[in-house]
Amino acid sequence: MSKETFIMPAYIPPKARSLFEPHRLFLMTVFVAIVFCAAWFMRWDWLPRYGERLAYGVWQTLILLFWSSIVGFLFAVPIGLVQVTGPRPLAWLARGFCSIIRGTPILLQLWLLYYGLGSIFAQYPELRSSFLWPYLRQAWPYGFTSLMISFAAYEGEVMRGAFAGVPRGELEAARAFGMGRFTMFRRIWLPRAIHRALPTLSGETVLQLKSTPLVATITVIDVYAVISRVRQDTFLTYEPLLLLALIYLCLTGILVAAFRFLESRVPTRET
Amino acid sequence: MKNIIRTVAMAVAIGIASFGAVQAQELKVGFAAEPYPPFTSPDANGKWIGWEVDFMDAICAEAKLKCVITPVAWDGIIPALTTKKIDMIIGSMSITEERLKTIDFSDKYYNTPTGIIGQKSEKFAATPEGLKGKIIGVQVSTIHQDYANKYFGPGAAEIKEYQTQDEANQDLAAGRVDAVQADAIALDAFLKSDAGKCCDLKGNVKDDPAILGAGVGVGLRKGETDLKNKINAAIKAIRANGTYDKFSKKYFDFDVYGG
């Protein structure tokens, strides 16, 4: 692969052209007709019964997304940094970590963590009496850890590029001002690197959102799990899944809009 | 340059060829794609073995049908049937009112009580009182999920739903759930295995035919009476001519058909 970090073409919002061009109006009519047909011919009577649970599921998904991204990003900073400036063994370790996590499916990592570790825990009865056990026996810590690790690895790769991309001159100028290594890192290098990585954050977070439903396979209840429940209760094939797709579509839209708002808040100067 | 054209052409060809469909001749029998001993489990050869495999072979031979095993995810096995990915379900699926609204069933071909297992060190009964405050593991889209939610749901700490029975058992061994509810026969197979040494049977639950159904049948699409009649006749025939008892003896020392 090429040396530069290639960023996934995640979600790039379409340009806002006029919604009222004639062909758009035509397409919108067709779309409304399809939605109407879907509402009319498909079964939606289950919807009110699950409304509350669906809201809870969406909330759980968002919490998982939020915390796994934040903590993952905190790990991504040192992972990116040591690859650029750290001592050799640490750099190798960080690079190996990124390659392994990015080279294997997250579903496999998740199952390895949950069922693999679970089978190991079963061999140590003393663990069950420890204070950690109430947490270890729940499913969400594993789901969270797995998502967090994956975000750290992908974003760590981005941060490596961002740290390496901060112009040398800026760092040399900081040194010339007599800044210590740590001050320079805190005041110049880190903020500039994060600034450079910001545009990718939106895409990475959307990718992270799209990974969250995997935790449902290890009994964590998120919006996907709630919809699975609907599917099993009603034996409907399409309706719940279509609703789920719509929910994720909205979540992605909100996420992208939020990031665009944030980015507009951060002053940028084209260099 | 030529390479690119060739690649693209090939991609299109493969895309079209992948839809190049085969005429329907053989019946696809949907199996849950998971180890469910002693009924269906994959072995190290990649083949399926177990009581239900023998059962399938027997009825397909009797009814002169060509059957191929098609593994499907358990939680999607009914949609797979209704969208014609498979033609019948042989997967220890109990005949219940709820399922009969969507699919059809053959006559029952075996019956099993519903049991609850737990860690040996913990003593409790398989009753709503005994399971108060416990975490109960069940497999999704099963009668056990419905039963546990109705009877134990109010008192239990949590009802955890697993994609496969095997994972529920594994989490019981790992101590993440306190109890697992499932078919007594399948649970017995787990308790006899190495991993099941941790645990023992706490008892069978009180029957509720409305939820637990009246035995296990072959799942079929609605309206396919022809196939249904063939299979019912085949089940009757192998029960009458001793084939059923013959292959059952390999697995069980009791009458799995039930009363």
Add this chain to the structure above:
Amino acid sequence: MPSGLELLSLSPPGWGGVMLAGLVASLELAVGGYLLGLAIGVGGAFGKLYGGPILRDLLEVYTTVIRAVPELVLILLLYYAGTDAVSQLFLLVGLPAVDISGLAAGIFVIGVVQGAYSTEVLRGAIKAVPSGQIEAARAYGMSPLLTLRRVTLPAMLPHAIPGLANLWMIATKDTALLAVVGFSELTLVTRQAAGSTKAYMTFYLAAGMLYLLVTLVSNIVIALIERHARRGMPRTGWT
């Protein structure tokens, strides 16, 4: 009960053979899905750049929806809906009912998801080709198809390769999601092997190694292709 590495040996009682068969299934899915995605991508990219307004808007909806909804959900939807739609279509045209093999359905699912990403990658790459080159081709009297074959495609290839390479990596990993619908690819057979033998750690780690091996080999091949495609290009200038 055999233990440790014995469980991974290629012949029973080891599950190595089953796992390799799973790996082959995964690779078949990935290759098929990737190529189908590429075909959709080429069509989609040209549709987006040169198509009419309605086609362009429809493609925009396709790429936006596919990229905003989790692959897991898309796979579930397409896996059931795709085959259903094809059989309905055949019925409509009057052809007899058909069976669609699990592999074809899997390739279809991966291909449709990949197609949306390929469309974007290829569109970006085509746009990176200086328009003067295409105009020059047209000025020479080349037909649009000839322009595409002789100028646009070869000129955009170096720009597309990093993105397409990335998509290949994603395709190999996305095949694991088909485990959720019960397709016997590497992740699912690993789960079955782990469940049957209770040696969870052994099998999940072994599967991880296999996936990693695929990634590493792919990286080497991609580096070779990249060097080949970039020959004659200036070393710097674009990133």
